[in-house]
Amino acid sequence: MSDAGATQLSITRQLSFCAGHRLLRHEGKCAFFHGHNYKVDVEVAPRAGGAVLDDVGRIVDFSVIKRRLLGWIDEHWDHGFIVSAEDENGIAALSVVEPNKMFVLPYNPTAENMARYLLEAVAPEVLGDLPVVVQRIVVWETDTSCASATR
Numbered sequence: 001m002s003d004a005g006a007t008q009l010s011i012t013r014q015l016s017f018c019a020g021h022r023l024l025r026h027e028g029k030c031a032f033f034h035g036h037n038y039k040v041d042v043e044v045a046p047r048a049g050g051a052v053l054d055d056v057g058r059i060v061d062f063s064v065i066k067r068r069l070l071g072w073i074d075e076h077w078d079h080g081f082i083v084s085a086e087d088e089n090g091i092a093a094l095s096v097v098e099p100n101k102m103f104v105l106p107y108n109p110t111a112e113n114m115a116r117y118l119l120e121a122v123a124p125e126v127l128g129d130l131p132v133v134v135q136r137i138v139v140w141e142t143d144t145s146c147a148s149a150t151r
Helices: 062-076 088-095 111-127
Strands: 011-021 034-046 080-084 102-105 132-142 145-150
Touching (some): 034 062, 062 111, 080 088, 111 145
Parallel strands (some): 080 102
Antiparallel strands (some): 011 034
């Protein structure tokens, strides 16, 4: 077998969820409440200095990524509304709806900001004890449009 140091390995797990949002200051129809069938690609690689593969030959089992990260997404975002912390009117409107599932993001809920939030805030929380580092998160807002955040 060739030198293992020359080959860089990573895996990607795709997750799906549905959520609504609106974009503050948007110049078009995305200023209105609407929803998407999102897909999220999560790419992980072995943590520096750690073993590249486990005894089975994996970086980490795909099901672990799914259970932990999709578990967070299901609890906080799936079938809810993601709104900006600046969107006082949207927060007030959603607050009167019963039942209510709303996640207040620190910034406008664009695909770019959702990818950044998953990479910087969520992934370290739910995957931080694994022997991997999340290298990249891609949020697909539609089948043809996505944004990525890379470490």
